[in-house]
Amino acid sequence: MSKVMIIGCGGVASVAIHKCCQNSEVFSEIMIASRTLSKCDALKEKLAPTTKTIITTAKVDADCTEELIALIKQYQPDAVLNLALPYQDLTIMDACLACKVPYIDTANYEAENTDDPAWRAIYEKRCEELGFSAYFDYSWQWAYMDRFKQAGITGLLGTGFDPGVTSVFAAYAQKHYFDEIHTIDILDCNGGDHGYPFATNFNPEINLREVSAPGSYWENGHWVEIPPMSIKREYNFDEVGEKDMYLLHHEEIEALAKNIPGVKRIRFFMTFGQSYLTHMKCLENVGLLSTTPITFNGQQIVPIQFLKELLPDPSTLGPRTVGKTNIGCIFTGIKDGKERSIYIYNVCDHQECYREVESQAISYTTGVPAMIGTMMVVNGPWNKPGVYTTDEFDPDPYMEALNKWGLPWKVVENPVLVD
Numbered sequence: 001m002s003k004v005m006i007i008g009c010g011g012v013a014s015v016a017i018h019k020c021c022q023n024s025e026v027f028s029e030i031m032i033a034s035r036t037l038s039k040c041d042a043l044k045e046k047l048a049p050t051t052k053t054i055i056t057t058a059k060v061d062a063d064c065t066e067e068l069i070a071l072i073k074q075y076q077p078d079a080v081l082n083l084a085l086p087y088q089d090l091t092i093m094d095a096c097l098a099c100k101v102p103y104i105d106t107a108n109y110e111a112e113n114t115d116d117p118a119w120r121a122i123y124e125k126r127c128e129e130l131g132f133s134a135y136f137d138y139s140w141q142w143a144y145m146d147r148f149k150q151a152g153i154t155g156l157l158g159t160g161f162d163p164g165v166t167s168v169f170a171a172y173a174q175k176h177y178f179d180e181i182h183t184i185d186i187l188d189c190n191g192g193d194h195g196y197p198f199a200t201n202f203n204p205e206i207n208l209r210e211v212s213a214p215g216s217y218w219e220n221g222h223w224v225e226i227p228p229m230s231i232k233r234e235y236n237f238d239e240v241g242e243k244d245m246y247l248l249h250h251e252e253i254e255a256l257a258k259n260i261p262g263v264k265r266i267r268f269f270m271t272f273g274q275s276y277l278t279h280m281k282c283l284e285n286v287g288l289l290s291t292t293p294i295t296f297n298g299q300q301i302v303p304i305q306f307l308k309e310l311l312p313d314p315s316t317l318g319p320r321t322v323g324k325t326n327i328g329c330i331f332t333g334i335k336d337g338k339e340r341s342i343y344i345y346n347v348c349d350h351q352e353c354y355r356e357v358e359s360q361a362i363s364y365t366t367g368v369p370a371m372i373g374t375m376m377v378v379n380g381p382w383n384k385p386g387v388y389t390t391d392e393f394d395p396d397p398y399m400e401a402l403n404k405w406g407l408p409w410k411v412v413e414n415p416v417l418v419d
Contacts, residue, residue, distance in 0.1 A: 002029075002079070002378040003028065003031075004020065004077050005077040005079075006020070006031065006033065007088075007092060009034040009036065010203070011314050011315035011367075012083050012366045013034075015357050016368070016370040017030065018047065019405060020053060021047050021053045023371065028054065030056075032056075033057070037058070056075075058071055062091060065094045069099060079101060081104045081105075089140075090109055092105075100152065102155070103148075104374050105156070106159055107206070108158060109137075110136035111123075114291050115291070131222060132223045134216065134249040135209065135213070145386050149385045153385060154385060155386065156373050158252065158255070159373025162186060163250070165402065166186050166252055166328070167390045168398050171393070171394075171395040172395040172399055173342060175394075177411075180261075180262050180333045182334070183266070184329055185266075185267050185417075186250065186328075187269050188268070188325075189245065189271040191326065192362075195320050199314070201314055201362035203308070204311045205305060205308045208280065211272075211280060212284055215228060217249075217268070218253050218257040219264065233246075237326040238326055238347060244272065245269040252268070269418065288307045290303040290304060318358055318363075323350055324348060324350065324361070327346055327365060328409070341414055342411055344409055345410060346402070348364060348407065356406070368407050369407070376398055
């Protein structure tokens with residue numbers, strides 16, 4: 001029995017809230033809090049007749065720590081699940097710290113205004129020291145470690161699918177299949193088709209910033225950075241088929257490089273069709289992916305935020321998206337003195353997700369692990385003061401929960417490796 005505040009009411013939050021309401025034994029009460037109260041109320045009205053979970057709603061500005069603190073003190077939750085934007089991670093962590101309440105999220109912090117001089121100075125120092133230039137990294141949140149320990153609360157970072165489940169797959173492989181893990185290739189394949197000429201499957205602003213940035217991977221103790229989309233591979237995905245995939249920078253690489261002893265190389269690949277890449281390059285060329293404000297008709301706008309308003313809302317893609325996702329990790333290493341390779345992955349069907357929770361599979365594969373990670377914290381298995389990623393805990397209860405709550409996984413020995 002627990003009482004959880006969920007901040008956000010977008011596509012991922014909707015899935016997580018649906019799954020919390022299916023799991024009333026753990027989530028006896030939830031609060032849905034967002035800047036747009038009408039969305040929270042509409043979701044409550046839909047779900048309340050179907051669940052024993054008591055649902056309340058509230059309006060809150062997740063950019064305002066004082067508002068968050070006031071709401072947390074009023075509601076007194078056992079944990080706060082942050083499903084707002086990564087820009088708001090730190091304000092929500094500050095509020096949780098002030099109220100001594102556990103914090104859970106699905107994606108690491110990145111700055112909304114990448115031209116802010118104070119942020120820029122820290123960012124450029126990090127680029128020089130670590131060797132990758134992505135706007136997102138764990139350093140801002142790892143800096144809360146001592147304060148969370150002193151407050152006696154858990155901060156669980158990145159319990160989506162990637163990051164999140166992929167990191168749990170790594171911990172599971174390390175525990176059950178390897179004495180040494182040498183390489184990890186994380187493969188994220190979306191074989192779905194929504195029928196639009198161009199749309200993103202999660203927040204367009206976050207998605208397009210991530211995809212258009214330089215790629216990077218971890219090799220022999222350091223980062224190797226490459227131009228955007230410059231490394232391409234093909235892979236035949238179970239239940240999806242042959243797809244082109246491209247090497248990107250991704251946050252779980254940073255945590256796994258720190259937490260998997262002796263790992264020699266970690267890469268992240270995501271599939272894209274040529275139409276998506278052509279549209280994205282055109283938008284980039286005309287400046288619509290820029291985060292630098294411009295003046296238009298006497299007011300300032302941020303181009304990528306304006307573009308977000310023009311594109312289809314990812315939460316509306318569910319009814320029209322068909323096909324499957326396949327997301328997992330290929331590991332190589334040593335077991336009992338012999339070389340070994342395995343592939344742990346999940347296949348998720350877009351239409352099955354829509355029939356269950358009125359969502360496409362991208363939101364589903366993030367929202368379900370968000371609920372599971374929160375359950376791990378409030379139920380106790382992962383309740384440990386400090387700030388951690390999902391690979392730092394016992395993976396077994398999380399892996400069991402994936403099978404139970406809609407994301408069953410497979411383990412394949414001797415898979416085809418990525419060259």
